[in-house]
Amino acid sequence: MIASDSSERRRGLTLRSPAFDDGCPIPRPHGYAAANESPPLRIGGVPPGTASLALVMDDPDAVKPAGEVWDHWLVWNVAPETDAIAAGETPPGAVGGTNSYGERGYGGPNPPDGEHTYRFLLYALDAPLDLDAGATKADLKRAIAGHVVAETKLTGCYAL
Numbered sequence: 001m002i003a004s005d006s007s008e009r010r011r012g013l014t015l016r017s018p019a020f021d022d023g024c025p026i027p028r029p030h031g032y033a034a035a036n037e038s039p040p041l042r043i044g045g046v047p048p049g050t051a052s053l054a055l056v057m058d059d060p061d062a063v064k065p066a067g068e069v070w071d072h073w074l075v076w077n078v079a080p081e082t083d084a085i086a087a088g089e090t091p092p093g094a095v096g097g098t099n100s101y102g103e104r105g106y107g108g109p110n111p112p113d114g115e116h117t118y119r120f121l122l123y124a125l126d127a128p129l130d131l132d133a134g135a136t137k138a139d140l141k142r143a144i145a146g147h148v149v150a151e152t153k154l155t156g157c158y159a160l
Contacts, residue, residue, distance in 0.1 A: 014045045017042065020039065026039060035088075039087055047149055053080055053123065056074055057073035065113045078094045097140060116158060
């Protein structure tokens with residue numbers, strides 16, 4: 001995870017998906033080898049004073065087979081009034097980073113060794129980010145340091 005997971009920072013901000021419940025399987029069309037379509041997401045409880053949102057999807061279970069947490073989707077400068085992200089879409093005006101596939105945009109689950117858990121991490125920030133398109137998660141982590149006012153997490157699992 002990029003920032004601390006304190007209950008204070010989690011209060012109010014929510015992230016869910018109409019495609020799957022927290023902790024449940026992510027439907028097939030959202031897998032990399034399938035339609036590779038990002039799942040629909042719903043955002044709620046954005047704190048007052050939030051200037052932008054950032055979203056990261058990663059796979060912490062990839063450390064064993066890949067040697068690192070695998071980054072699937074990085075998006076920042078999402079407008080704070082955004083309450084939904086449609087399946088297969090990036091919010092208008094948002095900027096996308098480079099995932100671990102070496103691609104910009106969404107790269108869905110593709111676990112090489114059984115079921116993996118995927119985290120969708122949402123951050124409410126007190127400023128928009130001055131970060132170039134194609135930046136990595138390490139770049140994003142540096143850019144949001146000191147700017148996270150709230151965060152939340154949605155998890156799903158996927159197996160080939």
